[in-house]
Amino acid sequence: MKKLSSIAAALLLLVPAFAQKAEIKWPDYQFTTDVENPITSVKNQHRSGTCWAFSTIAFVESEVIRINKITNEADYPDFSEMFVVGKSYSDRAEKYVRLDGCLNFAAGSEADDVLHIIADYGLVPQEVYSGLNYGTELPEQGELDAALKSYVSAIVKNPNRKLTPAWKSGVNAILDAYLGEAPEEFTYKGVKYTPASYRDALNFKPEDYVSLTSFTHHPFYKPFAIEVSDNWRWDEAYNVPIDEFMKVLDDAVRAGYTAAWGADVSEVGFTRKGLGVLVDPKAVTKQGGSDQEHWVGKEEGKPAPVDAPEEIVPDQEFRQKGFDNKTITDDHGMQIYGIAHDQFGTKYYMVKNSWGTDSKYKGIWYVTENYVKGQTLDIVLHKDALPKDLKKKLGIK
DSSP states (O other): OOOOBHHHHHHHHHHHHHHHHHHOOOOOOOOEEEEEOOOOOOOBOOBSSOHHHHHHHHHHHHHHHHHTTOOOGGGOOOBOHHHHHHHHHHHHHHHHHHTTTOSOOSSOOOHHHHHHHHHHTOOOBTTTOOOOOSSOSSOBOHHHHHHHHHHHHHHHTOTTSSOOTHHHHHHHHHHHHHHOOOOSSEEETTEEEOHHHHHHHTTOOGGGEEEEEOOSSSOTTSEEEOOOTTOTTOOEEEEOOHHHHHHHHHHHHHTTOOEEEEEOOOSTTBOTTSEEOOBOHHHHTTSSSOHHHHHHOSBTTBOOOOOOOOBOOOOHHHHHHHHHTTSSOOOEEEEEEEEEEOTTOOEEEEEEOSBOSOSTTTTEEEEEHHHHHHHEEEEEEEGGGSOHHHHHHHTOO
16 A cells, blocks of 8 residues: 555645535534444554555454454554564565566555565564664654665666675665564563464464455456556455445454455545545535534524535446546555444444544544445455355355
């Protein structure tokens, strides 16, 4: 995902926020939770392009809770995002050089990348490895990103006309300087582990997870590599019609699963205050009465009630058009973990974000079903969350 630091996210959404203030009259939403699956505490990716790592690690933490039937919050896991980030950057550098620089080399990535790292290297507790070796309490990775990109770009030029094996050590030296040397073994709660043995002790199997998407430029019920630059590993997602896609997601959440969610958050209705509403710009002007009525009501001292803004009702064609014209892309990664409804009867998915807790719902977003249906790039789920007939159709065992 491309979106990444809290400051970058704030700047990106700054103009829409002012537009909302002038044009959209948001009601005082009252949410009622219908389904809520366990999640760990909200984290803050701060000034780093690592939403893909934070969101997928959050998802993995919830999966470990579910798989191991952990009921005591004090025993909830807390895994190191930066262990994943460092390994991803090292793998990415190797592929970038192999492809002579014809590959995206930036902070963004995808949920599947995290699963690759866990499969190949393992997991590490946050307590063991924070990955903050540059003197800040929260991630600030602009300098690291620039240093790595400059380094691998220089290597791609191949000034000796034959690469030496030393360049890989150089990448890892930069990562160690900024993130700290990743542990090859560690002791946690009195037990000695390697990252791989710690992963195995948690009963987490990366091969048990699948990605789903929904677009018409590829056949349905077949996998394809989603054509976004952050998908640098060229991982494939199973293509499912959008109505079926949404039913799979809904049934999964209601059955106790969560999902890693990749989505476009550039819409005016995705606010910094914890809302995701697929607002129809054409309907905004129909909402409410005069500005005076909005603030003081039709009767003196009595505020007028504000209705929810009208939403776009997306379909398969809407999604494809957005993907083709680049208005739907992989802006941001989050975790879907619950379902709620508001006082108007509108259905929402409860979403854990990674922008800290300085928001109306303390780091949780309420995102309408229409928004998820219209703006989702992909989701990652445990394969057992899929219905048997769909698994058979996709060839998943």
